[in-house]
Amino acid sequence: MKLSTRTRYGLRAMIELASFGSSGPLMVRKIAEKQQISKKYLDIIFTSLKLAGLVRAIRGAAGGFLLTRAPEEIRVSEIVEALEGALAPVECCQSPELCDRSAVCAAQRLWLRLETAIRDTLEGVTLADLVADQSTLDADPPFCTPRGK
Numbered sequence: 001m002k003l004s005t006r007t008r009y010g011l012r013a014m015i016e017l018a019s020f021g022s023s024g025p026l027m028v029r030k031i032a033e034k035q036q037i038s039k040k041y042l043d044i045i046f047t048s049l050k051l052a053g054l055v056r057a058i059r060g061a062a063g064g065f066l067l068t069r070a071p072e073e074i075r076v077s078e079i080v081e082a083l084e085g086a087l088a089p090v091e092c093c094q095s096p097e098l099c100d101r102s103a104v105c106a107a108q109r110l111w112l113r114l115e116t117a118i119r120d121t122l123e124g125v126t127l128a129d130l131v132a133d134q135s136t137l138d139a140d141p142p143f144c145t146p147r148g149k
Helices: 005-020 028-035 039-051 076-084 106-123 127-139
Strands: 055-058 064-067
Touching (some): 005 028, 005 064, 028 064, 076 106
C-alpha cells in the first residue's frame, strides 16, 4: 500500500501551517517555498483540505490559510482521508455488497484487520504530535538526510 504524493505533501503542508501557530494566516507560497513543493500543486491540495473543513482561507494581501481547529484536535486520519479518500485498502471493506463473497472471504477479513490497524494508527496521532516531532528534528537533525522529499 502506498500513499500518494498528494497526501505526503499535504501532511507536510499541514505540519508547516500548524507550526506557524496562531500568528495569522500563512500563504501557500510560503509553505511551498519552505517545503519545496509546487505552489500550483499545493493550491489543489489546500482546496481538498478546505472542503474537508480542516483549513479556511483568508482573502487579501495579508491572507492565506488557517487551521479550523487547534492542532491537538486534528487527527492525521482526517488529513489522509481528505486527500486519499476512504482508508479501506480494498473496495469490499467499504462496500461489502460489491462482492458476493464478502461474507465467506478470508481475504476480506485480513483487509478489514489492515484497515483497522491503519485507522487506529492514524487516529492515534494528532497534527500537534507531528509538529512536536518536527521541532525535535529541526533542533537536532539526523546525521544523514533520507532521500526524497
